[in-house]
Amino acid sequence: MQRIVVLAGGTGGARFLRGLQQAAPEADVTVIGNTGDDIHLFGLKVCPDLDTVMYTLGGGIHEQQGWGRADETFAVKEELAAYGVGPEWFGLGDRDFATHIVRTQMISAGYPLSAVTEALCRRWQPGVRLLPMTDDRVETHVLIDTEEDGRRAVHFQEYWVRLRAGVPAHAVVPVGADKATPAPGVLEAIAEADVILFPPSNPVVSIGTILAVPGIREAIAEAGVPVVGLSPLIGGGPVHGMADKVLAAIGVESTAAAVAQHYGSGLLDGWLVDTVDADAVGAVEADGIRCRAVPLLMTGPGTTAAMAREALTLAGEVRAA
Numbered sequence: 001m002q003r004i005v006v007l008a009g010g011t012g013g014a015r016f017l018r019g020l021q022q023a024a025p026e027a028d029v030t031v032i033g034n035t036g037d038d039i040h041l042f043g044l045k046v047c048p049d050l051d052t053v054m055y056t057l058g059g060g061i062h063e064q065q066g067w068g069r070a071d072e073t074f075a076v077k078e079e080l081a082a083y084g085v086g087p088e089w090f091g092l093g094d095r096d097f098a099t100h101i102v103r104t105q106m107i108s109a110g111y112p113l114s115a116v117t118e119a120l121c122r123r124w125q126p127g128v129r130l131l132p133m134t135d136d137r138v139e140t141h142v143l144i145d146t147e148e149d150g151r152r153a154v155h156f157q158e159y160w161v162r163l164r165a166g167v168p169a170h171a172v173v174p175v176g177a178d179k180a181t182p183a184p185g186v187l188e189a190i191a192e193a194d195v196i197l198f199p200p201s202n203p204v205v206s207i208g209t210i211l212a213v214p215g216i217r218e219a220i221a222e223a224g225v226p227v228v229g230l231s232p233l234i235g236g237g238p239v240h241g242m243a244d245k246v247l248a249a250i251g252v253e254s255t256a257a258a259v260a261q262h263y264g265s266g267l268l269d270g271w272l273v274d275t276v277d278a279d280a281v282g283a284v285e286a287d288g289i290r291c292r293a294v295p296l297l298m299t300g301p302g303t304t305a306a307m308a309r310e311a312l313t314l315a316g317e318v319r320a321a
């Protein structure tokens with residue numbers, strides 16, 4: 001039974017996981033989920049990346065959006081707006097609210113986020129073990145310039161959802177990460193893994209945030225098993241989201257090679273780039289990271305399963321080297 005550990009963010013990571021399940025149905029998959037996107041709204045704790053993995057693998061996701069529930073209605077959101085209670089820019093649906101109510105109720109009763117996530121997954125049966133990176137509170141903030149207040153930090157969700165990442169990000173800060181400890185089971189899963197995968201999630205606000213929890217980066221670097229990543233950038237830009245904006249904030253070029261170099265050969269053993277970035281293979285290999293160009297556009301379950309198989313194949317070659 002191959003034990004695979006995947007560090008996942010939101011949409012990209014969740015879609016990749018669906019392909020991995022198809023490519024390796026017999027594998028034992030543990031997902032270490034990013035919680036830096038978490039936001040507290042209307043007295044509720046919302047965990048976008050954990051929910052996106054849970055809903056995607058559990059069959060409840062809004063497929064086109066890649067987040068939130070299918071068949072959603074927004075009566076509660078409309079009523080909140082009628083009371084003038086904001087923010088209106090974050091689209092929480094009625095079905096999704098139930099997840100946040102259950103989560104917040106359990107946390108208020110004293111359960112750690114990891115236990116809450118396990119309980120929510122009992123309903124959704126995602127087919128993977130979904131662990132939050134930490135049970136401690138971490139919330140990513142982005143430093144931007146505003147006319148009225150000069151330079152200030154906004155919550156990542158405001159930067160992404162309200163501002164559509166339309167202004168430059170000067171810094172990305174996973175607030176609380178430095179004091180956080182890995183959630184129960186995280187370090188054990190990494191130590192027992194046969195292979196560790198970095199799916200095409202955001203290298204800064206998703207995978208970067210998970211690696212910012214003290215102990216996780218070191219555990220992966222010392223695991224002694226192949227660590228293989230898949231570039232979230234194709235042809236110099238992200239397929240979804242705002243990876244280019246947050247990479248610029250940390251001074252990393254938006255190229256497949258630059259992201260591999262950013263993770264570094266101390267962490268990564270293998271890196272898949274898309275065929276349009278085949279010219280990057282040499283540079284990545286020169287950095288001591290095995291590299292291969294394969295189709296990385298997740299156009300459907302078939303292509304995603306093929307990507308996952310390529311990643312596992314590269315991991316096998318790294319192990320054999």
Ligand code: FO1
Pocket residue numbers: 009010011037046047048049051052067068089090091092096157160161
């Ligand atoms: N993304 C949007 O672009 N607009 C939204 O209104 C929105 C609401 C939302 C509600 C719940 C949730 O779990 C995710 C939601 N997202 C929305 C996506 C979210 O910003 C992303 O999933 C991650 O935070 C970035 O990977």
